[in-house]
Amino acid sequence: MGEQPHLHQSHDHIVKRLKRAEGHLRSIVAMIEEGRACVDIAQQLYAVEKAVCQAKRTLIQDHIDHCLEDTVQALSRDDRAPLETFKQIAKYL
Template sequence: MEKHRHETHPEIVKRLKRAEGHLRSVIAMIEGGRPCLDIAQQLHAVEKAITQAKRTLIQDHLDHCLEDAVGALPRDQRQPIEDFKSITKYL
């Protein structure tokens, strides 16, 4: 099976590894009895990193895979595709 890779994949991996490090810190903070506010702040950082990685992956998929599947369309028929790509930014 051919590997499925896009330009953004290294950046996504970097974000997820950062989130993984933050998550390890959160676990250590809980085990160490740190204040809930500190823990919540770190959990928020993990959540943001994962959300951004997901958003980047979805946008990349739409920009490449969807375009390949749909193929070239005349300019007047592209608006629904462009709208769909735009609305996914709110995921």
Template sequence: MPKAEPHVHATHPEIVKRLKRAEGHLRSIIGMIEEGRPCLDIAQQMQAVEKAITQAKKTLIQDHLDHCLEHTVGALPKEQRAPIDEFKAIAKYL
């Protein structure tokens, strides 16, 4: 079976950077818990990690919609693009 070509977009390095930063923060949170730090401090850091991961996910999904969906659908007349454009717009709220 032939090896598939890598599926890489321009935003992937940015996403990896965000996830690595979140990974570092997550390790810090584990340390904070083990040290018995205040729950408020831990919760604030957990919120920051959650936000970083959520943003990475949104970037990945939007990039996929902007590139992969466009590639699959191809060029369409303007009147046929409305459902696709609406789908891309509403997906930003996920």
């Protein structure tokens, strides 16, 4: 009895981004094993880090915009105010 898949429109995009980052990370490992310059390796690690961070940000924003929004849509505007504030501050993740 597993859970039903919880998919959003953005998930395909996130998976593609993470698969690219995965391949990029493998190439960074090869760079290290080949003895490439540390500055080159650091630059590539930074790029992978940014890609993973953006994937995380997209996932969280999508969850907020869809899952939480669906949960609280029946609330009054005043009762929704904390969610609106949370959505605004979450953009800075």
